[in-house]
Amino acid sequence: MSFRSAVITFPGSNCDRDMADALEKVSGTAPHRVWHGDAALPDGLDFIALPGGFSYGDYLRSGAMAARSPIMQAVIAAANRGVPVLGVCNGFQVLTEAGLLPGALMRNAGIRFVCREVKLKVENAQSLFTAGYSARQEIVIPVAHHDGNYFADAETLDRLEGEGRVAFRYAEQVNGSARDIAGVLNAAGNVLGMMPHPERVIEPAQGGTDGRALFESAVRGLVAA
């Protein structure tokens, strides 16, 4: 059974090829490449990825314009049907702007763009995306963002923590995120947004492999299901 995935490209996306490459290397099947202006997604998708980048030049707010582009209606409908959706970096910003994930990503507390490897702690190792990790495992994944400072009100943060929806937490100071949150899940567990870039560390030639288990978890979970 082959793994049917799609990578959405917005004007200004720049990690879409890395994302497509990671999905192909881990699943064995090349993803569909979908343009933001398309009205529909390919049929029968197992997985949708929103890549990193600077969609629409970060105009208005990071991810704000992309969240309202034609294809997002189809992505929102698919997410609500239970199709797994992964948003990385700008993709995470798009997911919050589209209302698929709570909270918002604001300018880094230190104001500067942060581009380096960071240590993360896997907080929830039971989700579709994280089952290949062990709980509390420490992994190293690169970040590259200006607006990664996760914000939500205290009530929302308490709910996310109480429901096990914090997937990853920074194990060091990175961007001032509330409670060091690096990645969050939706209530149903089929949508994950994260600032770090797992697609950049899937094989040794990239300098690390800690991101590979995320894609393996999704592929295994779905092919087995």
Place this chain on the structure above:
Amino acid sequence: MKVRVFVSLKNGVLDPQGRAIHHAIEGLGIHGVQDVRAGKMIELEVDASVTDAQLEEMASKLLTNTVIENYRIERVQP
């Protein structure tokens, strides 16, 4: 008709940009500024047929992210 939408960060939301501006003001040697919050103003040129409800919709659904921002709409008299 000109309409201005003023977008500001909600109280309690950290504003690193405002803090940096504050710091730079102190660098000018001017003292007595207690706090700085940065926002933005979006100016629209609209037909008279555009209703207040439509302006509210634009402001709340697109021009601001109501998780972190407030807005104020001002119709500018010609």
